[in-house]
Amino acid sequence: MMMEISATRRFVNGFMLTLSGLCTVLVVSVLFFILGYLLIHGAASLNWDFFTKLPKPSGETGGGMANAIVGSGKVLFLASLIGVPIGFLTGVFLAEYSGKTFAFLIRYVVDLLNGVPSIVIGIVAYALVVKPMRHYSALAGGVALGIMMIPIAVRTTEEFLRAVPNSLREGAMALGATKATTIFTVVIPAAISGLASGMMLNLARVAGETAPLIFTALGNQFWSAGWMAPIATLPVMIYNYAISPEEDLHQQAWAAGFVLLSLVLIINVTARLIISRGPAAQRR
Amino acid sequence: MATTTPSYIAETLKRRTSRGFLARLRGGDEISYLITLICTVSILLIVGLIVFELWSNSHQTFKTFGFSFLKSSAWDPNADKYGALPFIYGTCVTAFLGMIIAVPLGVAAAIFLAEMAPPKLSNFLTFLIELLAAVPSVIYGLIGIFILVPFLKTYVVPPLQHAFGFLPIFAGSFYGLSLFSAGIVLSVMVAPFIISVSREVLMAVPVEQREAALALGATKWETTWDIVLPNASTGIFGSIFLALARALGETMAVTMVVGNAPKISASLLSPGYSIAAVIANEFAEASGDLYISSLIFMALVLFGLTIVINAVARIFIMTTQQRGA
Amino acid sequence: MRSQMVGKIVGRVGALALTSMVAVAATVQMTGAGATFPAPIYTKWFNMYQSIGNTQFNYQPIGSGGGIKGVTEGTVDFGASDAILTQAQMDAFKAKNEGHNLLTFPTVLGAVVPSYNLPGVTAELNFTGPVLADIFLAKIRKWNDPAIAKLNPGVKLPDMDIFVAHRAEGSGTTFCFTDYLSKVSPEWAKGPGRNASVSWPECPSCVGAKGNDGVAGLLKQNAGALGYVELVYAVKNHLAYGKVKNQAGEFIKADLKTVSAAAGSMKETAADSQISITDAPGKGVYPISTFTWLLVPDKFKDAEKGAAMKAFVKWAVTKGQEEVESLDYARLPASVAKQVAKRADLIDKK
Numbered sequence: 001m002m003m004e005i006s007a008t009r010r011f012v013n014g015f016m017l018t019l020s021g022l023c024t025v026l027v028v029s030v031l032f033f034i035l036g037y038l039l040i041h042g043a044a045s046l047n048w049d050f051f052t053k054l055p056k057p058s059g060e061t062g063g064g065m066a067n068a069i070v071g072s073g074k075v076l077f078l079a080s081l082i083g084v085p086i087g088f089l090t091g092v093f094l095a096e097y098s099g100k101t102f103a104f105l106i107r108y109v110v111d112l113l114n115g116v117p118s119i120v121i122g123i124v125a126y127a128l129v130v131k132p133m134r135h136y137s138a139l140a141g142g143v144a145l146g147i148m149m150i151p152i153a154v155r156t157t158e159e160f161l162r163a164v165p166n167s168l169r170e171g172a173m174a175l176g177a178t179k180a181t182t183i184f185t186v187v188i189p190a191a192i193s194g195l196a197s198g199m200m201l202n203l204a205r206v207a208g209e210t211a212p213l214i215f216t217a218l219g220n221q222f223w224s225a226g227w228m229a230p231i232a233t234l235p236v237m238i239y240n241y242a243i244s245p246e247e248d249l250h251q252q253a254w255a256a257g258f259v260l261l262s263l264v265l266i267i268n269v270t271a272r273l274i275i276s277r278g279p280a281a282q283r284r
Numbered sequence: 285m286a287t288t289t290p291s292y293i294a295e296t297l298k299r300r301t302s303r304g305f306l307a308r309l310r311g312g313d314e315i316s317y318l319i320t321l322i323c324t325v326s327i328l329l330i331v332g333l334i335v336f337e338l339w340s341n342s343h344q345t346f347k348t349f350g351f352s353f354l355k356s357s358a359w360d361p362n363a364d365k366y367g368a369l370p371f372i373y374g375t376c377v378t379a380f381l382g383m384i385i386a387v388p389l390g391v392a393a394a395i396f397l398a399e400m401a402p403p404k405l406s407n408f409l410t411f412l413i414e415l416l417a418a419v420p421s422v423i424y425g426l427i428g429i430f431i432l433v434p435f436l437k438t439y440v441v442p443p444l445q446h447a448f449g450f451l452p453i454f455a456g457s458f459y460g461l462s463l464f465s466a467g468i469v470l471s472v473m474v475a476p477f478i479i480s481v482s483r484e485v486l487m488a489v490p491v492e493q494r495e496a497a498l499a500l501g502a503t504k505w506e507t508t509w510d511i512v513l514p515n516a517s518t519g520i521f522g523s524i525f526l527a528l529a530r531a532l533g534e535t536m537a538v539t540m541v542v543g544n545a546p547k548i549s550a551s552l553l554s555p556g557y558s559i560a561a562v563i564a565n566e567f568a569e570a571s572g573d574l575y576i577s578s579l580i581f582m583a584l585v586l587f588g589l590t591i592v593i594n595a596v597a598r599i600f601i602m603t604t605q606q607r608g609a
Numbered sequence: 610m611r612s613q614m615v616g617k618i619v620g621r622v623g624a625l626a627l628t629s630m631v632a633v634a635a636t637v638q639m640t641g642a643g644a645t646f647p648a649p650i651y652t653k654w655f656n657m658y659q660s661i662g663n664t665q666f667n668y669q670p671i672g673s674g675g676g677i678k679g680v681t682e683g684t685v686d687f688g689a690s691d692a693i694l695t696q697a698q699m700d701a702f703k704a705k706n707e708g709h710n711l712l713t714f715p716t717v718l719g720a721v722v723p724s725y726n727l728p729g730v731t732a733e734l735n736f737t738g739p740v741l742a743d744i745f746l747a748k749i750r751k752w753n754d755p756a757i758a759k760l761n762p763g764v765k766l767p768d769m770d771i772f773v774a775h776r777a778e779g780s781g782t783t784f785c786f787t788d789y790l791s792k793v794s795p796e797w798a799k800g801p802g803r804n805a806s807v808s809w810p811e812c813p814s815c816v817g818a819k820g821n822d823g824v825a826g827l828l829k830q831n832a833g834a835l836g837y838v839e840l841v842y843a844v845k846n847h848l849a850y851g852k853v854k855n856q857a858g859e860f861i862k863a864d865l866k867t868v869s870a871a872a873g874s875m876k877e878t879a880a881d882s883q884i885s886i887t888d889a890p891g892k893g894v895y896p897i898s899t900f901t902w903l904l905v906p907d908k909f910k911d912a913e914k915g916a917a918m919k920a921f922v923k924w925a926v927t928k929g930q931e932e933v934e935s936l937d938y939a940r941l942p943a944s945v946a947k948q949v950a951k952r953a954d955l956i957d958k959k
Binding site for chain 2: 815
Binding site: 121 | 312313315316317319320321323324326327328330331333334337338341388389390392393395396397400401409411412413414415416418419420421422423425426427429430431472475476479501503504505506509529532533534535536540560563564567568579580583586587590591594598
C-alpha cells in the first residue's frame with residue numbers, strides 16, 4: 001500500500017529545501033563578491049610603485065607599500081620560528097608520549113590559548129616585550145603572532161600524528177628502533193604532507209592579524225633594519241589607510257587587501273589540496 | 285637456552301637496568317621526551333603568564349570600583365571614572381545580532397550541503413565556504429567601511445525604517461557606523477564556522493536513521509527536520525557557541541564600522557562600542573594606572589567570557605563525538 | 610624585455626629587503642609617535658631630513674595621548690602633542706625616567722576648524738564659541754536651529770540632524786578645541802571641560818573617529834556632519850569649514866595670517882612652557898589656534914640619538930619653517946623660534 005504524501009507536505013518539503021539551497025548560495029556569493037570586488041578595485045590599483053616604493057608623506061600621491069610587504073614577511077618569519085617549534089613539539093608530546101590525564105589538561109590549556117582574543121595577546125606582548133625593552137619592534141610582533149600560532153600547530157600536529165597507523169610504529173620498533181628514532185624517522189615523515197599543510201594554514205591565518213601588531217610592531221615609514229625596530233606590516237597599513245580620508249590611500253588599501261587576500265587564499269587552497277591528496281587521505 | 289629459567293631472567297634484568305638508561309640516552313629517547321615535555325610545559329607557562337598579566341594589571345580597577353565597574357556607564361578618562369557597561373553592551377549586542385543572522389542562514393546552508401547537494405558539489409561549496417573563514421578580519425573591515433555601510437545606508441535601512449521604524453531598535457538616524465553594521469559584518473564572519481562544523485555533525489548522523497524515516501514515508505525535509513537535526517543538535521549548538529566566542533573577540537572589523545561611541549542606546553542604528561574596539565583605540569595612549577587597569581580589566585572580562593563559551597562549546601561537541609562513536 | 614624589468618625590480622627589492630635584515634644601520638634611526646595634528650608637516654620634514662641630517666625619523670601618528678604615553682614609558686624616542694601637559698604628566702615622566710625632565714618645543718602653529726558637510730549650502734557658515742559648545746553638548750540638534758540661523762542670515766539651512774564627529778582617542782586637537790570651548794562656554798567648562806580625551810555628552814548621533822584623518826573621513830562620507838579638524842585636513846580633503854567669532858567680535862576664517870595673529874597677541878613669548886593661545890584677544894585673530902609641541906626627554910641613553918634630536922629641532926625651527934606654509938601651518942613667531950633653537954641645547958646636555 002502506497003501512502004499518499006499530502007500536497008502540503010510536499011510543498012513544505014520543496015519550499016524548505018529550496019530555501020536552504022538559497023541560503024547556501026547567499027553565503028557562497030558573499031565570498032565571490034568579496035573576491036570580485038577586491039579583484040576589480042585592488043588589482044586595478046596595483047602597479048610597480050606599490051611593490052617597490054615607500055609610503056609618501058601626507059598629501060603626496062604615489063608611494064607604495066614595499067616596506068610593509070617585506071615587514072609582514074619578517075614578522076611572520078619570526079612568528080614561525082617561535083610558534084612552530086613549540087607547537088609542533090608539544091603536538092609530538094601529546095601524540096606519542098603523554099598519558100591520558102596530562103594530555104587532557106594540555107589540550108584544555110591549548111584550547112584556552114586559542115580562545116584568547118587577538119587584542120588581548122597584543123597587550124600581553126606589549127607588557128612582556130615592548131615595555132621592558134622600551135621600544136616597539138618586529139620581535140615583539142613576532143612574539144605576539146607566534147603565541148597565536150601555537151594552538152593550531154599543536155592541534156594539527158597531534159591530529160596528523162595520530163592518524164599515522166600504529167603498524168608503522170610497531171614495525172619500526174620491531175626492527176629495533178628506539179621510540180625517538182621511530183617518531184622522527186618514521187612517523188613524522190609519514191605525516192609530513194599533513195603537517196606541512198597544517199603549518200601553511202596556520203601561517204595564512206596569522207598573516208592577516210592586525211590587532212596584535214598595533215601594540216607591538218607599531219609601524220614604519222621607512223625600511224626597518226634588523227629585528228629591534230618598529231616595522232610596517234600589510235594588515236596595519238590597510239587599517240590605517242582605510243580609515244583615512246585620502247582617495248589615494250584608499251586605492252592603496254584596496255591593492256594591499258588584494259595582495260594579502262590572494263596570498264592567504266593561495267596558501268589555503270594549496271594546503272587543502274595537499275591534505276586532500278596526501279597519504280592521510282589515501283589511507284582513508 | 286630457555287628463556288624462562290630464573291637465571292636467564294635475572295641476567296636479562298641486570299643487563300637492562302644498568303645499561304638501560306645509557307642505551308635509552310643514546311637512542312635519543314630521554315632527550316626527545318625532555319624536549320617535547322619542555323615545549324609542552326612552556327605553553328602552560330605562557331598561558332599562566334597571560335592570565336597573570338591580565339589579573340595583576342587589572343587589580344587596581346577592581347580595588348577601586350569592585351564589581352560595580354561592570355554595571356557603570358561612566359567613561360571619563362578626564363575625571364578618572366570608568367565603567368564597562370557600554371562596552372559590554374556593545375560587545376553582546378553586536379555578537380547577538382551577528383548570531384541571529386548567521387545561525388539560521390548557517391544551519392540552513394549546512395542542511396543543504398549535508399542532505400541535499402550531491403557529494404561533489406557539497407565538497408566544492410564547503411571548500412569555498414571554508415575559504416571565507418580564512419579571509420582576514422581587516423579585509424572584512426575594509427569591505428564593511430566602503431561597501432557594506434553605504435549599501436545599508438542607501439538600500440537597506442530606509443525601507444527597514446519605513447516598515448519597522450516604530451520599533452525602538454530601529455529608531456533614530458542612521459549614519460552608517462553603528463551596532464547594526466557591526467552585527468552584519470560579524471554575521472558574515474562567523475557563518476562559515478557554523479556551516480562547516482554543522483555540516484560535519486549532520487553528515488555524522490548514521491544513515492540508518494534517515495533510511496528508517498524515509499521508509500516510514502517521511503519527506504526529505506521531514507526526515508531532516510524531525511530526525512537528523514535533533515540528532516545533530518548538540519553538535520550544532522557546539523558550533524554556535526564556537527562562533528559566538530569568535531564574534532565576541534573580534535576586533536578589527538568591528539572597530540572599523542561600529543562608530544566608537546561609548547554609550548548605551550536601544551536603537552541598533554546608533555553608534556556603539558565594544559570591549560575589543562575600545563582597547564584597540566585607547567590602549568596605546570592610556571596613561572595613568574587606573575585607565576590602563578580599567579582597559580585590562582575589560583580584557584580580562586572578555587577573556588573570561590570567551591573561555592566559558594569555548595568550554596561550553598567543547599562539551600557540546602565532545603558529547604556529540606562520544607555519541608557518534 | 611618585461612622579464613628583464615621584472616628581474617631588475619625583484620632584484621632591487623630583494624637587495625633592499627636583505628639589507629633591511631641586517632641589524633647594522635648606516636643612519637641613526639629614531640622613533641617618535643604622537644599627534645595627528647602636525648602629522649602632515651612632520652612626515653614631510655622627516656622625509657626631507659633623511660638626506661640632510663643622515664637620520665631616519667619614523668613618526669607614527671597615533672594621537673597626542675599615545676605620544677605622551679610613549680615618550681613617558683620610553684617606548685619611543687620622542688613624542689608629539691598639541692595637548693598641554695599637566696603637572697601630573699610631567700611628574701609621571703620624571704618618575705619613570707630616573708628623574709629626568711621632559712622638554713617641550715613648539716614647532717608650528719595650526720588651527721582647529723569646525724568643518725562640515727552640507728550639500729546645497731555654498732556660503733561659509735558663521736559659528737560662535739557658545740554655539741559650537743551647544744552643538745557638542747547636544748543642546749543644538751538640527752542644522753536649522755535658530756541659534757545657527759541667527760548667525761547666518763540669508764543662508765538656507767536644511768532641516769537635518771547634525772551628525773557630530775569627534776575623536777575616539779586622546780587627541781591634542783580635542784584638547785585645543787575643548788580648551789577654547791571651556792573659555793567661551795561656562796557650561797562646557799563645568800561639564801566635559803578641557804582635556805585630550807573628554808566624556809562627550811550623550812547624543813543620538815555622535816560618532817568617534819580615530820585621528821584627524823578619521824574625522825575628516827567621516828565628514829566626507831556623511832551629509833549633515835560637523836566635526837573639528839586641523840586646518841590642513843579640511844583643506845586637502847576639500848571640506849567646507851566655517852568662520853568663528855573671536856573676542857573682538859569678528860567672524861574669522863582660519864588661515865596663515867589669522868593664526869599667526871593669535872600667536873602674536875601673546876603677552877610673553879614663552880618658548881619654555883606650553884601656553885594656550887585659544888580665544889586670544891585682538892583683531893584679525895583666529896580664536897581656535899594652537900602651538901604644537903615636540904616632547905623630548907632631556908637625557909638620551911644613546912648619545913648619537915641625543916645629538917640627532919638636537920640637530921633636528923634646530924633645523925625644524927629654522928630651515929624647516931620654510932616648508933610649513935605650503936601645508937597651511939603658520940610659522941613660529943621669530944622670537945619663539947630663536948628661543949627654541951637656544952633651548953634645544955638642553956637636549957642631552959653634557
